[in-house]
Amino acid sequence: MPVALMVRAAVGMAVPLAVGLLVHRLDLGVFAGLGAMHATMNDRAEPGRLRAARIGTAVLASALGMLIGTALQHADADGLVLGVVLTLTAFASGALSATGPRGSAAGMLLLVSAALGSGMPLPQPWWAAAPMLPVGAAFVVLLGLPAGAPNRPAADPRNRALAAAYDALGRTLADLGGPRAGASRQVLTARLNQLQDLLGTHRRDRRERQDHRSRQNRRARMYEAALAATEAATGLLWARRPVPPEVAEVPNRLAAAVRRGGGEVAVPDWRPDTPSRQALDVALRAAADTVAGRDTRLGTAPAPPPDPWRLRVRLLSRGSVRYGLRVALCIAVGSAVTANYPLSKSYWVPMTIAFVLKPDLGSVFLRAVSRSVGTVLGVAVTAALLMATTDEWALTAMAAGCVALLPYATAAHYGLNTVVMTPMALVLLQLGGQSSAAEFWPRVLDTVLASAIVLLFGYLLWPERPRHRIEPRLVDATTALRAYLDAVVRGAGQDDGPDSGPNSGQDGGRTGTAQVWLRRTAYRSLADARREVQQGLAEPPPTGRLAERWLSATAALERLGGAVAAFAAQIRYGGRVPDPAEVDRVRRALDELTASARAHRPPTAPSAPTPPTPPATAATPTVATPAPHDPTRSALGRAAEELEALLRTRPDD
Known part of the structure; x- marks a missing residue:
């Protein structure tokens, strides 16, 4: 239970709404509260600058989307213009979402706010809605400053x-x-x-680096x-x-x-x-x-700085464009449906599409189902609350209570997150004077409609199959592991020998320094591949079956990372000299696995020639586990045998 984040979220929502009530400008308070909610969705326990950058990126995108939506509503744009603009915004949102976690949050809020702005009641003046979002978010950031200040080590x-x-x-x-x-x-x-x-x-200016260098x-x-x-x-x-x-x-x-x-x-x-x-x-x-606090030789170096051109390359990458088109197609279909059928809140459909169509956040299929079920439960909760009271101060307390649960619900389950967010959104609409209890149940129909659009046009008919998510991750993992192995072998050639001592042999020299970050990159790539496979396992056939066929390869690559680490220890402390034949066997196996991933040909052989472990949980399917390794035998030779056993059998298709 992230208590600090939950308290901060409740205060961040309650204060803007309360101020709006006190000064009789609840219309502005609702948008400030919306900005506080968007800040809460992106709040983390991070250093102050990193936290402000994360929240700021997301909320600025949200403000831009709100400006687009409110401008369309103020101009009384017809259905065609509205659909075209939202579709273009959806393409930009999807392309931005594919650039990473921050881009994903910013892209989603760009589209969500554009949809909300096109339908929510406008404040006076109409353009004040967009600036009020950063105001509410800034208040949440200020509330978190004491928690991010490193006055105490534990803080x-x-x-x-x-x-x-x-x-x-x-x-x-x-x-x-x-x-x-x-x-x-x-x-x-x-x-x-x-x-x-x-x-x-984390970056500090020169003065801060001097003050905090130690x-x-x-x-x-x-x-x-x-x-x-x-x-x-x-x-x-x-x-x-x-x-x-x-x-x-x-x-x-x-x-x-x-x-x-x-x-x-x-x-x-x-x-x-x-x-x-x-x-x-x-x-x-x-x-x-x-x-x-004692000095000791580690043989490591700071991580390489980020590439300043990375965002541009990823924005223009094939994956970003493909995902942008995918989101745009769903929004275009949703806009066409809302333009031809009388829906009381037409913006609810594109907003739901933006939330559901996020494959980087988990299974799209499960998110669509969870969104529908969560909305039903959320509407039922809201109806029960409004049967008790419709007092504005009581609604403000309800909104604060819902947003307080958001940090926990977001981490726990997407369906629970929907159960929390639905009452919060409906209560804000109630405060804005746009909704009544009778209009809540149509939101269930809107949500089911949006989820069906995502499942049909963004999941079933779109060529975004697991091979476009799992297999590129596996290629990255095999490439990183091969680079890590090469660094270990090169480092063995530069060491003075088995008697050089533990510190001099531990990642010594330039090759050793590179080895540290190649190892870290390899392990991170393996974690990304494992996550994509696990998300694919949650999908229905044929997606789930394809992910299951890649599971053994992912497990074998994870064990190979451990084998290379064990081999590096054998070189440093056992004096083992790399056998070129063993190294070449592993390289050939990695190259073959990389080629299989690029050709969409998952292996089907067991990942090791030993009996499997006892059955695991459903979330972690059983894979074969090797027997204890004989430390007198080469770890790399054992790894080569496992990979060759994995690649021995091929599927007929």
Whole structure:
């Protein structure tokens, strides 16, 4: 339960509406409250600048969409003009949504606000609706400033994210060799992804860097130490070799020390008997030194800066254009339907289309079904509330209560999010004087109509199949893994040998520095591929069947990442020299898997020649799991066997 976000959301909604009531300008208060709601939808526990940038991007897009919609309504545009403008806006919204998480939020609100502005009652003057959205959002940002100020270590979102990563590492170590180890590693990867986003995008001016240099450098080094420990843990996970409980407890103590702002953390004296365990021991001791504030050689470097041309390239990419056309088609169909059939709130259909047609947020099919069911429940809740009272102050309290639940509902389930958002939207319409209780149930019909349009024109008839989402992610993952493997092999050639010492052998030199971020890129790409496969599994046939056929490849690639990490530990601490034949076997298998993904030919063989683990949950289908690895044998050779077994059988089609 994100209590701080929930309280901030309730106050952010209640105050603009209350001010509007007190000054008898509820028309402006409703739009300010709408801006506060849009800010709440994009609020996160982040550093102040990062949080303001995330909210600002989304709300500015929302204000632009509102200006477009209100201008159309003020000009009394006919159905044809309205449909054309909304279709063009939908194309821009879809193209922007494909650029990443921030673009996705901004693109959705651009279209949602344009649809709302074309139908909601206009304030006086009409153009004041758009500026009131940033006003309400700015109030939410101001409410969150104390939470984002790093006056105390435990209050800094970056410290909390670092502590969460160490906690996840401790859970992974505790689960080594058990059935929950794979799920724990996925959580660990997600925590590191979040931490990387918080640290990698944060920028300070020169004066702030001078004032906070020691603190920033220390946090960065703690993060780098966590990356080294994660690599060692991933190698142990692949080898299915547990560690003593007192060793698995060390990351949890490191997390507690990070929350306190530092302190000594003792690493128990144990006897690591394999290269991967030795790598873990060295990494944990280095992490304890960084948390305590001592200098230690990590052999890492800050993450490469983002490419300033990335947004432009992705805006003009094939995927962005395809998704933009997909959204535009659905909006065009929705506009044609609303223009030819008498709907009391014609903007509800395009607004629902914008919310449902978001494949980056999960299964479109499940979102359409959840939206319809959630709207029914939300309308029932709203009708029950309005039967009790229609007092404006009571409605203001209802809206604040609904928006307070939004941060929790958004993270919990899309259907629950709809149950919360529907009463909030209907109450705002009631406050604006546009709706009555009798008009609420037609919103169910509008929602079902919009969901049907999305399912037919944006899901069934559109060539946006899993091969356009899953297979490109798998290509990225195989490419990143191949680059990581090449860096490990090159690093072995530059090391001084097995007696060079743990620190000098740990990612030493320029190749070692590149190896750190190639490894991080590979693990992140694997997490993206896993997410796309899991979203595809939730789709009905044939989408679900195709995703299931790629599941074994995703699991094999995840294990390959662990095998390369174990192989790197064997090189550093075991003195193993890479066998060119083994390296070439893995490269050939990766190249073959990449070619299969590009040719839309998923493998159907089991991912390892060993019996499968006991049945897992429905969300995590059972895949074959390798037996414990013999540390005297090459980890890379074992990985080559697994990939070759995966690729041995091909589907007939």
